[in-house]
Amino acid sequence: MGFMSALLGRRGIMACTWAVESVVINHLKEQLIYLGNANDQEALATVQAIMDDEVNHRDEGLAQGGANSIWYQPLRWSISVFTESVIRFGMR
Template identity: 65%
Template sequence: MKYRDSSNSIDTPQKILKVNHAGEFGAINIYKSQLFVSKIFMRNLVPMLEDFLADEQSHMDIFWEEIKYRNGLKCKSFWLCGLGGYFMGFISALLGEKGIMACTWAVESVVVNHLENQLIYLAEKQDIQAYEAVSSILEDEKNHRDTGFNNNGAGNFLYQPLRCIISGFTEIIIRFGMR
């Protein structure tokens, strides 16, 4: 998605920050629910999921600091992201390790794509602080995405419907938040 100037009272950089903040809350909840299931059934995945969860928590703080600095507000879809994230994480974890990897790959691919487009927009606008906030998390999100990919999260065709639902939901909620 190409990012454009906002047509309402909240400018696009603020929207990017609030949508990313809500997205991080969604990601936190994905990894929390996957951790919950993995601690019972897939202990080998726990260290990876704990690392990812810690990353997402620090990302959410980065965006919240910048939102506060601009006197901005939480995204209206903040709680929806959290609930949707928890649900997606939980269902994918019930499908086992492959489900978790497919979910990670699907979500993080959409995220990385949006972050890269946001960086193009923010560079054009010369909004250096928002640019730095977004660019500071990009490597972590690529690492999450690539971990999913390297563990066959993009492969196995049986998981294609799961990937489609997850990436579709992620895309819709980002666009909804950017309106």
């Protein structure tokens, strides 16, 4: 993913960053709900800190043009699907 997006230049890299981080943030939101219900405050705080970092990465990808070009939409979609698949596979 990174190599292919790097071939497209800075905006390609930012499109990859935005796509990956958007999927990761959605996954972390699910984890925060689970940990909140499990009342595991230490893990909850750790995952929240990780999520804050991922939000910063996603927002930087957006600010650098990673999500505002229609030309990168297929790239963002394929990276999002791949990232979601890797996360789901890893949870099994």
